[in-house]
Amino acid sequence: MSILVVGSVAYDTVETPAGRAERVLGGSASFFAVAASFFSPVNLVGVVGRDFGEPQLAAFRGRPIDLAGLERMEGQTFHWQGRYSQDLNSRDTICTDLNVFEFFEPKIPAAYGRSELVFLGNIDPVLQRRVLEQVERPRVVACDTMNFWIKGKPQELRETLAKVHVLLINDQEAKELSGEWNLVRAARAIRAMGPRTLVVKKGEHGVLLFGEEGDCFAAPALPLETVIDPTGAGDTFAGGFMGYLASAPGLSDATLRQAVVMGSTLASFCVEAFSLDRLLTLERPEIDARYAVFEKLTRFESL
């Protein structure tokens, strides 16, 4: 089954305690697409400027990633620059040059209209909804968002959420969206807005999956000795999660849990290098082996 992803394709300039990467490939759709492509064909919708050419596109070539939806506009590509704290748990944005992304109007190629899964990256909820209108009966619609839209376009975001099956956001965003300090209450409030599944990303503290009333699954992040750059880990998680769902027959609780672990697995590789560097050298057997590491990390015996 194919996955449609709509989001940013960007240049990132990143400083972490491990070093600095200048104008490297980034953007939510980039991380998502490469991660998901290990499991499923991906249809990518985004926009880049004239400064984004074949060398940058090489990251997507040779993978089942369709680029017909990657628009090229006059102007410069979206550029984000940030600096991480010593413990990598917070970051300051130094500059955000939206450039062509400011005028992004997702255009869905007709061939993408039958994508069975849709991932709406973190863009204006109005645009997210317009994308959905161009896709016929997708099996799974997942969505990301951020504080900017939670505060700035609450009503529009609500309308989008009513059409979404899975919402993936971080813990702080879950609290802001719901107005609840407690994550269990937040999850109930958010599920009442539409998404029957809520995935709360907590960075190095892992992921919580909230499903049918009261059902909850907790997956840790893999404790890694060397974390080079956390940028894109959340989108990589989403790519592994949705890719796994696309490759699985149903959407059972068991499958959703496996998808969470697969997302965590992909994210654990993402942070081992700047940009998409580690994802681009990754092979499927490494992924399966690390999934097994998550099993070992979490297993304990009954009483």
Next chain:
Amino acid sequence: MSILVVGSVAYDTVETPAGRAERVLGGSASFFAVAASFFSPVNLVGVVGRDFGEPQLAAFRGRPIDLAGLERMEGQTFHWQGRYSQDLNSRDTICTDLNVFEFFEPKIPAAYGRSELVFLGNIDPVLQRRVLEQVERPRVVACDTMNFWIKGKPQELRETLAKVHVLLINDQEAKELSGEWNLVRAARAIRAMGPRTLVVKKGEHGVLLFGEEGDCFAAPALPLETVIDPTGAGDTFAGGFMGYLASAPGLSDATLRQAVVMGSTLASFCVEAFSLDRLLTLERPEIDARYAVFEKLTRFESL
């Protein structure tokens, strides 16, 4: 097997978003002893003042908790007052009246000298070592500490750690003790100081257990809809952890993992009420049922 615990017995005055509790029973040894007593006899060493009498001792009565080591001194009992933030993830200390605890010199009754397990609560590392000198060949020595001793008595703490099998501290303390920002590196550095097992407590984000080189186990905290008061959760965790170890035959990796989940199970009850209130009404079948909830919370299928 019996467990010797040395630590504080205190009055706590606590404010949380759920309410306020005035001069209620607290202290590391109190939470530890009650939690551990579900699994094993406990020998309690601590000190209280003249204001701590039979009504307060009632919490320990009717349980396998020996109070011969609970000294009663002239003066007032240790009193701590604190206020939690809205999300319960941080707290301000409003006052700390050490009172009789300032002069605490643990005296180990002769009958306690054969305790098979020892838990050294968060006290001066010099006192912790003096306690160990009074116990014959304990099977497991576990220890807690805090920033105050890590910064204030680093050399004394090192000497104590050299005699300890299991160190239980929070993530920030692990970073300060080791000088490493990364928890995996921190764990390696701390294990090199003596403790062959390190338990890193992360509050609502659960626990990481680091064992033989490279071996790691991650347990989540139970996402709870209602958290009344987190005070004592870490000591309650330690009590469940050590209690379970005392009741198990060996100290295998599998047993340590179960002990971590048992500690998390007890801690999940602790936070449901102020003081020890929930622990005092708890029955063993409830504990076993919640252990099973942790299994459900973390289980996922292989690929």
